[in-house]
Amino acid sequence: MTTLLDVRNVSKRFTMGGLLSRRSVEAVQDASLSLSSERPEIFTIIGESGSGKTTLARMILGLERPSGGEISFRGKMVSQRVSRQERLEFMANVQPVFQNPFEAFNPLKEIDRYLESTAKRFLKLHRQDDIDGAMDGALQKVGLSLAEVKGRYPHEMSGGQLQRAAIARALIPNPPLLVADEPVSMVDASLRMSIVNLLRSLRDDFGVSVVYITHDLATAYYISNRLIIMQRGRIVEMGDARTVLDNPEHPYSRLLKASVLSTEDAGAGKLMTDPGMAALASERMERPGSLQSRPDGRLVRVCEEAR
Numbered sequence: 001m002t003t004l005l006d007v008r009n010v011s012k013r014f015t016m017g018g019l020l021s022r023r024s025v026e027a028v029q030d031a032s033l034s035l036s037s038e039r040p041e042i043f044t045i046i047g048e049s050g051s052g053k054t055t056l057a058r059m060i061l062g063l064e065r066p067s068g069g070e071i072s073f074r075g076k077m078v079s080q081r082v083s084r085q086e087r088l089e090f091m092a093n094v095q096p097v098f099q100n101p102f103e104a105f106n107p108l109k110e111i112d113r114y115l116e117s118t119a120k121r122f123l124k125l126h127r128q129d130d131i132d133g134a135m136d137g138a139l140q141k142v143g144l145s146l147a148e149v150k151g152r153y154p155h156e157m158s159g160g161q162l163q164r165a166a167i168a169r170a171l172i173p174n175p176p177l178l179v180a181d182e183p184v185s186m187v188d189a190s191l192r193m194s195i196v197n198l199l200r201s202l203r204d205d206f207g208v209s210v211v212y213i214t215h216d217l218a219t220a221y222y223i224s225n226r227l228i229i230m231q232r233g234r235i236v237e238m239g240d241a242r243t244v245l246d247n248p249e250h251p252y253s254r255l256l257k258a259s260v261l262s263t264e265d266a267g268a269g270k271l272m273t274d275p276g277m278a279a280l281a282s283e284r285m286e287r288p289g290s291l292q293s294r295p296d297g298r299l300v301r302v303c304e305e306a307r
């Protein structure tokens with residue numbers, strides 16, 4: 001089995017403030033995960049707001065440098081890809097999909113012009129027929145076509161259509177991996193499932209793996225093969241999505257699942273429910289611990305005294 005992505009003991013500390021008021025945040029602590037090249041999958045990162053999901057995603061994309069640990073793509077450390085050519089090759093292979101499609105596009109530029117510059121940059125295409133073919137091929141994968149998109153500005157499309165176009169842009173270099181950070185949270189509720197189904201089809205029909213970042217357990221349950229649950233920068237549980245979400249073991253995972261049932265949580269990514277469980281989950285984070293294997297294949301963070 002060859003490894004597509006290997007995240008090994010990765011941490012990220014942000015330091016802020018001046019000399020006298022210096023403080024730091026451990027945004028990600030000792031995170032490890034690995035995706036295989038042969039088995040495309042949707043690997044989900046779940047956690048409430050501030051748990052470190054975006055920071056981990058940005059490190060995978062090479063947009064943020066880890067303070068500790070290493071990330072490798074196809075066996076080569078991301079930090080060692082230093083030449084322009086190596087960076088470009090990496091960017092072509094690991095493409096981002098961002099939360100807000102309206103921010104991903106320049107409002108003053110036609111959508112196809114933006115796709116065209118991606119095709120030229122990553123595929124080194126020059127002939128207009130070839131460029132159009134690459135754009136149309138990527139747009140067809142997301143249920144659009146070049147004819148539908150040509151000459152249109154971002155404000156002339158719905159949020160759902162624009163997110164599809166953003167995903168098409170990401171697909172132009174034929175990447176084996178997409179990193180999608182809350183790709184449905186800004187999309188109209190009625191169109192969300194179509195984007196979620198699209199990610200599934202990219203995996204099943206085109207062999208693209210997706211790192212899917214969300215605080216929405218329902219879509220995570222629906223499309224993920226595996227997932228990790230993050231609490232304050234740490235992975236507290238990792239495993240097969242259904243195994244973990246049907247019967248979460250860590251108190252924080254249980255809290256997250258319970259919060260799905262709470263209407264006031266909808267969309268905000270904050271946990272409001274069950275103060276007792278919240279206190280237990282929080283108290284466990286204070287204590288040293290490590291991920292332990294369970295017979296069903298999942299990993300759960302266990303505190304030293306509780307082992």
Ligand SMILES: Nc1ncnc2c1ncn2[C@@H]1O[C@H](COP(=O)(O)OP(=O)(O)OP(=O)(O)O)[C@@H](O)[C@H]1O
Binds near residue numbers: 269
């Ligand atoms: N550039 C930065 N400088 C300082 N602190 C940062 C920076 N980026 C993130 N953080 C902090 O790191 C922690 C993790 O943030 P991150 O954005 O990764 O969480 P998240 O789970 O993606 O949250 P959200 O769902 O709100 O996007 C937070 O405490 C955040 O304030």
